[in-house]
Amino acid sequence: xxxxxxxxxxxxxxxxxxxxxxxxxxAHRPDFKVKLLTVFVVLTNVFGNLAMSWGMKHQSAELGLSxxxxxxLIFSPWVMLGTTLLVFWLLxxxxxxxxxxxxxxxxxxxxxxVLNAVLGKYIFGExxxxxxWLGTAAIVIGIVLVGLTAANTTAEPEEPR
Numbered sequence: 755x756x757x758x759x760x761x762x763x764x765x766x767x768x769x770x771x772x773x774x775x776x777x778x779x780x781a782h783r784p785d786f787k788v789k790l791l792t793v794f795v796v797l798t799n800v801f802g803n804l805a806m807s808w809g810m811k812h813q814s815a816e817l818g819l820s821x822x823x824x825x826x827l828i829f830s831p832w833v834m835l836g837t838t839l840l841v842f843w844l845l846x847x848x849x850x851x852x853x854x855x856x857x858x859x860x861x862x863x864x865x866x867x868v869l870n871a872v873l874g875k876y877i878f879g880e881x882x883x884x885x886x887w888l889g890t891a892a893i894v895i896g897i898v899l900v901g902l903t904a905a906n907t908t909a910e911p912e913e914p915r
Contacts, residue, residue, distance in 0.1 A: 798843035806836030
């Protein structure tokens with residue numbers, strides 16, 4: 755990274771040592787930890803939604819206005835697994851948003867929508883129309899385009915002195 759010398763600061767009438775500042779931010783590809791965390795975010799979202807959906811589709815309680823069937827359902831194994839995975843998804847997504855740009859994270863992690871459509875078709879036997887598949891293809895094209903860009907285009911905040 756190219757560095758340029760900043761103006762020296764005055765300290766008690768004397769010039770302090772000049773600080774070095776980045777001349778410009780290089781465009782770089784996402785590093786390994788961003789890619790790995792992106793995969794974790796996608797997988798916890800997809801499998802959390804899958805487990806939650808499985809638990810909801812295979813529940814026997816009649817859901818209505820009473821909170822008791824919902825409380826029993828929350829503690830069923832599949833719904834609990836789904837909830838746990840989605841909590842991990844939320845925490846890891848928060849971390850990922852701290853590491854990479856919002857305009858990178860949201861499109862790239864939207865591959866989860868594609869995976870959910872595929873799992874819905876093959877695990878739950880959902881009928882997916884050609885319009886949904888066309889929309890899914892559009893998501894994939896967007897993911898590829900965004901994936902070709904840098905994950906973080908903003909400067910790191912300076913450390914307080």
